[in-house]
Amino acid sequence: MQNVKLVLEYDGTDFVGWQYQENGRSVQGELERALKQILQGDTRVTGAGRTDAGVHARGQVANFRSAQKIEETSLVRSLNGVLPKDIVVLSAEGVDDKFHARYSAKGRHYKYYISQHPTALFRKYCWSLSYKLDIDLMKQCGRLVIGEHDFSSFCKSESEVEHHRCNVLSTTWTVRDSVLEFDISANRFLHGMVRALVGTMVDVGRGYRRMEDFEDILSAKNRTAAGMTAPACGLFLEHVTYEQ
Amino acid sequence: MQNVKLVLEYDGTDFVGWQYQENGRSVQGELERALKQILQGDTRVTGAGRTDAGVHARGQVANFRSAQKIEETSLVRSLNGVLPKDIVVLSAEGVDDKFHARYSAKGRHYKYYISQHPTALFRKYCWSLSYKLDIDLMKQCGRLVIGEHDFSSFCKSESEVEHHRCNVLSTTWTVRDSVLEFDISANRFLHGMVRALVGTMVDVGRGYRRMEDFEDILSAKNRTAAGMTAPACGLFLEHVTYEQ
Numbered sequence: 318m319q320n321v322k323l324v325l326e327y328d329g330t331d332f333v334g335w336q337y338q339e340n341g342r343s344v345q346g347e348l349e350r351a352l353k354q355i356l357q358g359d360t361r362v363t364g365a366g367r368t369d370a371g372v373h374a375r376g377q378v379a380n381f382r383s384a385q386k387i388e389e390t391s392l393v394r395s396l397n398g399v400l401p402k403d404i405v406v407l408s409a410e411g412v413d414d415k416f417h418a419r420y421s422a423k424g425r426h427y428k429y430y431i432s433q434h435p436t437a438l439f440r441k442y443c444w445s446l447s448y449k450l451d452i453d454l455m456k457q458c459g460r461l462v463i464g465e466h467d468f469s470s471f472c473k474s475e476s477e478v479e480h481h482r483c484n485v486l487s488t489t490w491t492v493r494d495s496v497l498e499f500d501i502s503a504n505r506f507l508h509g510m511v512r513a514l515v516g517t518m519v520d521v522g523r524g525y526r527r528m529e530d531f532e533d534i535l536s537a538k539n540r541t542a543a544g545m546t547a548p549a550c551g552l553f554l555e556h557v558t559y560e561q
Numbered sequence: 562m563q564n565v566k567l568v569l570e571y572d573g574t575d576f577v578g579w580q581y582q583e584n585g586r587s588v589q590g591e592l593e594r595a596l597k598q599i600l601q602g603d604t605r606v607t608g609a610g611r612t613d614a615g616v617h618a619r620g621q622v623a624n625f626r627s628a629q630k631i632e633e634t635s636l637v638r639s640l641n642g643v644l645p646k647d648i649v650v651l652s653a654e655g656v657d658d659k660f661h662a663r664y665s666a667k668g669r670h671y672k673y674y675i676s677q678h679p680t681a682l683f684r685k686y687c688w689s690l691s692y693k694l695d696i697d698l699m700k701q702c703g704r705l706v707i708g709e710h711d712f713s714s715f716c717k718s719e720s721e722v723e724h725h726r727c728n729v730l731s732t733t734w735t736v737r738d739s740v741l742e743f744d745i746s747a748n749r750f751l752h753g754m755v756r757a758l759v760g761t762m763v764d765v766g767r768g769y770r771r772m773e774d775f776e777d778i779l780s781a782k783n784r785t786a787a788g789m790t791a792p793a794c795g796l797f798l799e800h801v802t803y804e805q
Contacts, residue, residue, distance in 0.1 A: 326681045373682060397679050405681040435641050437570045437649040438617060438686070 318382045321392070322412045323348075323362075328403040329373040329549065330441050336367045344368075344404060348379065351399040355392070356383055365418040365557040366425055366506070371549030373442065376407070376426075376556030380418040387411060418557075424486065424504055426555040427511045429547065431497040431519070443496065444515075444551040450522035452490055452497065458518045458531045459488035459499070469538035471514050472507035481507055481538070500555075511552055517544035562626040565636070566656045567592075567606075572647040573617040573793065574685050580611045588612070588648060592623065595643040599636070600627055609662040609801040610669055610750070615793030617686065620651070620670075620800030624662040631655060660803075668730065668748050670799040671755045673791065675741040675763070687740065688759075688795040694766035696734055696741065702762040702775045703732035703743070713782035715758050716751035725751055725782070744799075755796055761788035 325344070333341030337349070345362055352360040365378040389409045396406045415421070430443035433450070462468075462485050469481040486502040499515055517534060520526040526544060534542045569588070577585030581593070589606055596604040609622040633653045640650045659665070674687035677694070706712075706729050713725040730746040743759055761778060764770040770788060778786045 328681045328684070375682065402684055403681050405679045407678070434651070435649045437572045437647050438619065440572070440646055442682070 318384055318414075319387055320380060320382055320412050320414050320416055321387055322410045322416060322418070323379045323381075323396075324407045325374060325377040325379060326405045326407055327374050327377065328441075329368060329371050331403060332370060334368055334370045334372070335364050335377070344374075344377070345379075347401055347404055348396075351396050352381060354399050355395050356385055358384070363418045365422050366554055367508075368552075368554055369509070369512075369549055372552045372554065373550075374554040377554050378418045378422070378557040378559075380412065380416055416559075421559050422505075422557050423560055424502055424558040425506055426500065426502045426558075427506065428553045428555050429499040429501075429511060429515045430551045430553075431499070431515075431547075433495040433497065439496075441550055442553075444548050446519065446523075448523045450497070450519065451524070452492060452522065454528060455497075455499075455518045455522040456490050457528060458521050459490055459501075461532060461535065462501075462514065463488060466535060467538050468507050468510055468535075470534050470540055470543045471510045471517070472540055473509035473513075474540045478507065483507065483510070509546060512547045512549065513540075513543050515547035515551070519547065520544035562628055562658075563631055564624060564626055564656050564658050564660055565631055566654045566660060566662070567623045567625075567640075568651040569618060569621040569623060570649045570651055571618050571621065572685075573612060573615050575647060576614060578612055578614045578616070579608050579621070588618075588621070589623075591645055591648055592640075595640050596625060598643050599639050600629055602628070607662045609666050610798055611752075612796075612798055613753070613756075613793050616796045616798065617794075618798040621798050622662045622666070622801040622803075624656065624660055662801075665803050666749075666801050667804055668746055668802040669750055670744065670746045670802075671750065672797045672799050673743040673745075673755060673759045674795045674797075675743070675759075675791075677739040677741065683740075685794055686797075688792050690763065690767075692767045694741070694763065695768070696736060696766065698772060699741075699743075699762045699766040700734050701772060702765055703734055703745075705776060705779060706745075706758065707732060710779060711782050712751050712754055712779075714778050714784055714787045715754045715761070716784055717753035717757075718784045722751065727751065727754070753790060756791045756793065757784075757787050759791035759795070763791065764788035 335344045337343050337345045348362050360381050362379045362381045392409045393406050432443040432445045465484045467481045484504045489500045491498045579588045581587050581589045592606050604625050606623045606625045636653045637650050676687040676689045709728040711725045728748045733744045735742045
């Protein structure tokens with residue numbers, strides 16, 4: 318069996334999310350259907366991160382095992398020929414048998430876009446906010462989450478994980494014209510974590526909560542403490558890193 | 562009567578174009594419907610450029626006359642509240658009675674995007690091409706069209722205009738990662754001109770035609786001479802300039 322790593326871009330707008338669902342159009346489901354057509358057999362695909370409905374990806378990573386010998390360039394071409402237009406395979410690569418898209422990942426990088434004026438062209442790829450935001454306060458919030466913390470306050474309550482500690486390596490807020498970009502890298506992310514962080518930082522940026530509230534929320538370790546969840550459409554899984 | 566100038570952004574994907582059509586969703590039609598709802602009367606809107614079906618705009622300009630006194634900020638807010646999400650009014654401004662969005666315009670700036678690899682996220686906003694392009698040749702073509710020329714070869718044959726002379730002020734090709742951006746400014750554009758220019762420059766860039774062919778096409782003043790028409794989805798009306 319050959320172990321194959323894929324890097325994927327997708328437009329999350331019309332998906333129920335990464336993960337296969339019986340009744341719904343999932344990225345995993347579309348990918349498995351395309352592989353079945355090409356490899357002539359059932360193939361189970363594992364993704365690095367289970368992006369939610371509406372979340373986009375520029376560098377999602379997945380892997381699968383194939384009994385057939387795969388030629389990388391022709392696999393990319395065949396998959397893109399068969400996949401719907403809102404999923405594109407950027408690369409395919411034969412990897413070590415031990416490689417696992419999710420468990421082997423050392424880090425993930427997400428990006429979140431906020432537009433400060435209504436936009437027609439970018440509307441499916443950002444959160445459009447009309448109120449004025451204090452970007453310096455939001456940068457301060459961003460700095461507070463760097464390092465290892467228990468992010469229970471920023472995790473969807475139903476998620477079943479052993480623990481809620483994540484090591485955040487970096488966060489930045491960048492202003493480009495009327496668009497704010499939030500970048501965050503961590504070893505792992507909890508379900509809904511980036512969107513809860515962004516929503517709560519926006520609460521601070523618009524003056525609805527204070528900086529001290531943000532600190533209290535982080536230390537509360539309780540999801541009910543945090544602010545609103547930012548909409549899915551502004552979130553992009555940028556890339557996943559592995560040890561070489 | 563007050564003369565009002567609007568600046569508009571729209572996502573052309575789901576429109577039959579700028580111009581009103583009996584059976585089809587046009588930008589003009591949607592705008593006139595929104596104004597009717599707000600101003601309680603029929604209002605005819607004039608656009609600076611009649612963008613084709615699928616062409617986008619970041620800075621289309623339109624004007625209309627209103628019997629009611631208009632408050633600019635509240636008009637923008639009301640229009641954006643009523644318009645579909647793929648049209649956004651960026652600004653509204655009371656202007657001199659002589660102002661005409663089309664006839665007063667001194668220049669227009671269009672942008673065209675080509676992606677050199679398949680893309681899921683950008684697919685509705687670019688022309689995705691898999692073959693290798695010689696960007697230096699395309700830049701040379703771009704330089705050839707600067708100045709006043711008869712652009713009959715790059716005009717849809719059915720268009721009824723007095724003459725086909727346009728004064729092209731600047732053209733640039735910019736490479737950003739795998740995306741090529743073509744910028745062109747001119748006093749006026751003929752119907753289908755940017756898309757015919759881009760299509761023919763791509764023919765040269767991919768080696769299907771030579772530089773000398775491009776020069777011959779320009780001097781032929783005959784549309785059948787030019788190459789293919791680049792798809793509408795890659796084209797953006799960036800802005801329209803007026804004398805101050």
